[in-house]
Each structure stands twice: as C-alpha cells, then as structure tokens.
Amino acid sequence: xxxxxxxxxxxxxxxxxxxxxxxxxxxxxxxxxxxxxxxxxxxxxxxxxxxxxxxxxxxxxxxxxxxxxxxxxxxxxxxxxxxxxxxxxxxxxxxxxxxxxxxxxxxxxxxxxxxxxxxxxxxxxxxxxxxxxxxxxxxxxxxxxxxxxxxxxxxxxxxxxxxxxxxxxxxxxxxxxxxxxxxxxxxxxxxxxxxxxxxxxxxxxxxxxxxxxxxxxxxxxxxxxxxxxxxxxxxxxxxxxxxxxxxxxxxxxxxxxxxxxxxxxxxxxxxxxxxxxxxxxxxxxxxxxxxxxxxx
Numbered sequence: 001x002x003x004x005x006x007x008x009x010x011x012x013x014x015x016x017x018x019x020x021x022x023x024x025x026x027x028x029x030x031x032x033x034x035x036x037x038x039x040x041x042x043x044x045x046x047x048x049x050x051x052x053x054x055x056x057x058x059x060x061x062x063x064x065x066x067x068x069x070x071x072x073x074x075x076x077x078x079x080x081x082x083x084x085x086x087x088x089x090x091x092x093x094x095x096x097x098x099x100x101x102x103x104x105x106x107x108x109x110x111x112x113x114x115x116x117x118x119x120x121x122x123x124x125x126x127x128x129x130x131x132x133x134x135x136x137x138x139x140x141x142x143x144x145x146x147x148x149x150x151x152x153x154x155x156x157x158x159x160x161x162x163x164x165x166x167x168x169x170x171x172x173x174x175x176x177x178x179x180x181x182x183x184x185x186x187x188x189x190x191x192x193x194x195x196x197x198x199x200x201x202x203x204x205x206x207x208x209x210x211x212x213x214x215x216x217x218x219x220x221x222x223x224x225x226x227x228x229x230x231x232x233x234x235x236x237x238x239x240x241x242x243x244x245x246x247x248x249x250x251x252x253x254x255x256x257x258x259x260x261x262x263x264x265x266x267x268x269x270x271x272x273x274x275x276x277x278x279x280x281x282x283x284x285x286x287x288x289x290x291x292x293x294x295x296x
C-alpha cells in the first residue's frame with residue numbers, strides 16, 4: 001500500500017499509520033471475514049497500488065494506543081493471542097485483545113464515533129465477537145460472553161445532556177452472551193464465506209459479485225414529499241407508494257422527490273473502490289449527482 005502525505009505531517013505519523021497486508025496467503029482473519037468477498041479479493045489483488053493518506057488514517061493511531069494501554073494480562077487472562085482453525089483449506093484466524101479463561105469472557109477494545117452507539121450499529125461487532133468465540137471453542141477453550149469496550153472519540157457532554165438517545169459516558173460497553181445456537185450459526189457463516197471466497201478468487205475483478213448491501217453499509221433511497229417553492233421536505237418515506245399517496249392527498253403543488261440511496265462504505269471507507277465495477281457503475285453517479293445538486 002502507498003501511504004501519501006498531502007499535509008506533510010512528520011515522519012512519525014507516517015510510520016505509525018503504515019501497514020502490511022492484513023492476511024497471510026491462505027488465511028483470512030475474523031475482521032476480514034465480515035467484509036464483502038469482493039472487497040477482500042480486490043484489496044489483496046491490488047494491495048501494492050492502493051493509496052491512502054496519512055490524514056485519513058489518524059484514528060488508527062488512537063486505536064493502536066488504546067490497545068497498547070490494555071495489554072496487561074491478569075492471572076487467568078491472555079492478550080493479543082491468535083487463534084487459528086482450518087476451514088476448507090483456508091486458515092481462519094482471530095487475534096483476541098483479551099480473554100479471561102476463568103469466566104470465558106472475550107474483551108475487544110475499540111474506538112468509535114457516537115453515531116455507532118446512537119444508531120445501534122453493532123452487527124459487525126457481533127459477527128467479529130462470535131467468530132472469536134467459535135475459534136476459541138474450536139481450540140478447546142470456552143467462551144460465554146463477548147464484550148466490546150469502546151472509547152467514543154467524538155463524545156460531547158453537552159450533547160449528552162440535551163439528547164436522550166446520546167450515550168451518557170465517553171466509554172460505552174456493548175456485550176452479548178455466547179450461545180450454542182449462536183456458535184452453530186456463526187460456524188455456517190464462516191464456512192459459507194470461505195467457500196464464496198475460494199470460488200470468487202478464480203474470477204476476474206468485474207465478474208466477482210458485489211458486496212451485500214449490509215457489507216456496503218447501504219442507505220436505501222428515500223422518498224420526500226415536497227411542496228413547490230419550499231426547500232424542506234413535508235415528510236420522508238421509505239416506500240414510494242406511501243409518499244405518492246400523501247402528495248396526492250395534499251395536492252396544491254405537492255410532488256415526490258426521489259433521494260437516491262448510497263453505499264457509505266464504498267464512498268468513504270473502501271480503498272479498492274477504483275478497481276470495483278459496482279462502485280464505478282453505482283456509487284460514483286450517486287456522489288456526482290449529490291455534488292452537482294449541492295453546487296446548484
């Protein structure tokens with residue numbers, strides 16, 4: 001990967017955010033498995049020419065610092081321990097931040113934005129935690145509970161007082177139990193993902209199916225009931241028919257404006273997007289349309 005430095009930040013910043021390939025040949029990590037297969041393969045294929053700027057990777061420094069502070073083992077704990085297991089000829093791995101053997105407790109340390117908590121956007125953490133639990137189980141360890149201890153990097157005490165949905169503290173804990181049913185389901189998820197990865201690895205870039213909507217962090221389209229001469233929407237709908245009905249009932253210059261959805265991960269967080277035909281054919285036009293509208 002090529003790390004650029006458009007702000008000419010000190011060499012220490014560049015060194016701190018530089019990174020190697022996340023996966024060794026023939027292996028997939030837990031955090032990689034929860035990505036879309038197209039993103040996994042394109043990132044690996046084009047790694048040497050992918051680019052990212054130091055300024056866009058600064059939060060990685062905070063994440064590394066948090067992990068360094070937490071690397072202290074208790075009597076029954078181990079930290080940063082990698083758990084491997086072979087699935088269909090691929091080594092699935094997970095590096096667990098902290099594991100309490102006595103209580104079967106998995107801890108993972110995160111930095112995140114407040115919005116992740118406000119919107120309860122924890123699906124990726126659940127998958128990651130359950131993959132860790134499954135790997136522990138396969139290696140002969142028990143796992144009863146997963147806990148994600150999160151430092152909210154943009155927390156505001158003022159907003160916490162004003163907004164009932166806002167997290168009250170700058171540290172948030174997302175936790176869930178590990179159940180037999182959960183382990184069974186995640187085992188199927190891992191096997192299916194590995195098989196899809198193996199099948200798609202033989203395909204050309206454009207032939208690989210696009211990542212699933214949840215893997216792209218897709219925001220679906222919205223349908224805004226508008227009134228002529230008024231910039232703000234009367235009401236937003238997820239279903240066009242409902243918006244059409246309200247516009248007709250309102251009459252008097254009311255109409256429906258379609259606000260296209262977008263894939264947030266494609267737009268802002270996928271480094272291999274310029275090699276992805278789905279991004280070129282779908283995400284780019286949406287962004288350009290939004291830019292043109294804003295400029296107008």
